[in-house]
Amino acid sequence: MLITCPYCGPRDVIEFTYQGDGNRARPEPASQNFEAWNAYVYDRLNPAGDHNEIWQHSGGCRAHLRVVRNTLTHEISSVTFVRGHHGSASRPEAEDRS
Amino acid sequence: MSPRRTDTGGRIDRLKTIRFTFDGTAYTGHAGDTLASALLAKGVILLGRSFKYHRPRGLLTAGVEEPNALVTVLKGEVREPNIPATMVEIHDGLVAVSQNRFPSLAFDINAVNQLGGKLLSAGFYYKTFMGPVVGPLKGTRFWMFCEHFIRRAAGLGSAGSAKDTARYERMNAFCDVLVVGSGPAGLMAAKAASDQGARVILADLEPRLGGSANWTGETIDGAPAADWARRTVAQLEGRDNVRLLPRTTVWGYYDGNTLAALERVSDHKDQPGKGEPRHRHWAIRAKSVVLATGAFERPLVFPGNDRPGVMLAHAAERFANEFGVLPGQRIALFTNNDSAYRAAVALKKAGAAIAAIVDVRPEPSADMRELATEAGAELLAAHAVIATEGGRALSGLKLQRFDMSNGALNGEARSMHADCLLMSGGWSPTIHLASQAGARAEWDAARQAFLPPKPAQDGPVQRWIGAGAFTGSFSTAAAMAEGRAAGISAAGATNTPAALPVVDAVPGDPDPAPVFEIRASGKSFVDFQHDVTAEDVRLAHREGFVSVEHLKRYTTLGMATDQGKSSNIPGLAIMAEALGKPIPEVGTTRFRPPFAPVSIGSLAAERFGDLRPERLTPMHDWHLANGATMYSAGLWYRPMIYALAGETVEQAYVREARATRESAGIVDVSTLGKIAVQGPDAAEFLDRVYTNMFSTLAVGKARYGLMLREDGLAFDDGTTWRLGEQDFLMTTTTANAGKVMQHLEYFLDVIWPDLKVHVTSVTDEWAGAAIGGPKARQILATCVTGTAVGNATLPFMGIVRGRIADVPVMICRLSFSGEMAFEVYCGAGHSTHVWEALLDAGKPFGLVTYGLEALGTMRIEKGHVTGAEIDGRTTARDLHLDWMLSKKKPFIGSAMMDREGLIASERLELVGLIALDNRPLNGGAHIVEEVDEANPHDSIGHITACCYSPALGKYIALALVKGGKARRGTRAHVSDPLRGRFGPVEIVSNHFYDPDGNRMHG
């Protein structure tokens, strides 16, 4: 499986670490809503089809990526930075020093 | 009369003699021989004993699908079992032994299983051994009693216990077109694709590329097909854009057109070349794939079809044409299709007498009659073989008239003498890889076979094209045309008509008669390797197994190491007949990787052995030069002990720990994870990450911290130093350094992107030495400049900066050993210099170096926890660290840590143990209230760490024990049946030594 890191380009899955279901919503830190905490820690969607996942490019730029992956075909339809401020999804051009 | 080597023919090198042994007997063969062909040439036809009944077995095939002739290859102490003799290339010094026989292949006492054949019918194990005890000889208990004997009797080769010292490696490869299979179709595809400029990889599991061209005896462009193949291979070899991979089994087809292959690099050599691995695992990413994997010939199912001397027709043809070996002198053939006639002619040409061709079909074509005449064979149409005769080798067979319209046998049975019987039940395309890629096979009534469907070419995930026998095109001419078209199309070009090589082949209709089984009395084998008979399949049906998946599991049909390559279709056909359904409605099972067995070593590759990465501390060479015995801890290497001459491990660590507590000791702690946590929100971030407060920590001070996971269980611990208002240095345990880093990054990137914090791993930038003991401060006082180290300047958990031997250092006064202790950090490049300066300064004070064993001993004496106790199941409370759980703020895990199950009173809690019998304890041993050596039960916990404590003069341990705190002061027992260690212990507090911390506070 290849994941196209918006920063590093297409890389083998071996460079990435799966960091869980991207649909989880963490309650506010002080929240006492136990149901919400339980859902966040344990409930997973496990769809047969497109799945919203978080992967870290741990063997590369270490950014966390939001990946939409089809669990039946492994087809990846979208990869974006989880954190907005990484800038554009295209790889920065090397400066021309010649 | 027996098999023999022919004087001419075959592609072996008769001038090169190779010596090897099989079952202790020395044999010779020729370069190019497989173990199968070399033994066959010497008249050895008994090569194995069958799985259940221990029936004598010989070669069924000449290739990877061989179910019978499995051998164990020995390389020194290392044994590799279950390799088909047909896949072992002989080399000087090869040592192979047969399997599943006791005491010898020729005389096997377990063959009496044949007499009790009923006993071992389908489902025997389930029926006899599973479920409740009903009577004395039934049920699970009875199974436990019999298991030892049955496992010995039923089975394949045994695995060895010697460490495999061979090297394995992994390789990634990329190409435009991967061609799997190098027969005429595959060669044409590779050539056509490379003509288009595509980067091509051509892989074949055989050592010699060419596939069927090597043995069909056909001619291509006027030359023997084998010569055409050799020329084409030579041509491809010279191309920069082609990589040839012989001896390479493509065994897995994964998503994104990633294929896994195993290259047997040096199995065929007596010694691997310099730097050469034994096996190489290939991960091949191909833009498109041409599957030209050919087809497997099917056996016919009839009584006695497993007797040594009965083999597949094409296998005999292959032995004769490729290896110059005649499998018999007087050969009979039994077929339901035309392909066996070519084999008959080939064997006649090679020098055998063809006794008869027995054909189930009433009217073989005129072409076939002509071939039979050419072979000098009596043609017995509308006949079938109903039995074979002989003991451990075939001596003859019995025939009867056969009506294929209803399967009836009639007329007088007739005997015929033959020392070899060749059978052909038609051909099954090798669709395994396509099936793995998700294609559903389609039944073709004419071919009587499952054919791969036309794959969808617009999908983004798999792109493959089939060619040759794989698609059911069994003639060489058709295979070459398809191969060329597939190669061009796979390369992304448009196929244009062009002249193809001219093939001169014997005629033949590719469609067999729909006959799979001859029903007569006697054992008729479907799955040779698992000893599944036609009757077993019917029995399973009678007992209600109607799904093919259930049938497989119940009878174990197709579940042996050959994965039913020869047995699946006959088994399915018999099942279909029993169900009264057509074959496609019964369905076929989906094939899964691997296509053929894969060495575990090739998958582990560089993760083990000399290619595994190593992490060395900057003082590593010093440790080695100064007598350290090293441990590997994860990827790290760390000193275990610095033994003096003649010391045991225990003597060494006891001496080191004792000297530390009496004067001073120093240990390399550079492996601790170190993370710089910096930024305006760093303190806030640490408050969220740790259970205790860090925002209140003063600059120049350190604090011990505990992290939980989101689910409330303990995760990691360590000290974090506040170097500046916005600058912290976090330390983690050695083992969790990477995990903690990812944990922090995840929360900063995903959960709290608003926090202005940067984390950087600085583990490798800092070297660390911990120096502790009553003399430690005096030692530092003599060598540290630029700062005082007394209580006022450097109190407990204080941090100072100074110099040692002109090198800037950072010193924190903290203690793991329980002594007055300091951690001295310096830039990694200066570490040995600083380390030696500390040792010099310590010499007058009796400073010793100590290793991980003494470190562990002192931490057990102090009752500190490590990964053995923070094992992913324990909570802060279990470890008596609840004093660290801040009530003033939320932190990761705080919402989940008070769940019912995590605060229950019967949880495993950390305790100390003292051995009352003054004998060593073992890590992992169970703790019980009552000892019952014969029938250990009711564990109340286990030991996590143990040592001899020089401070207490006793064998002690840390343990996790149910309701542990409340048990302090009571007795229990260790129960360690695996190591035979039982004995009384006292349960005490985990703080064995100096519980009030007077020593470290000074």
Ligand SMILES: [Zn+2]
């Ligand atoms: Zn990246």
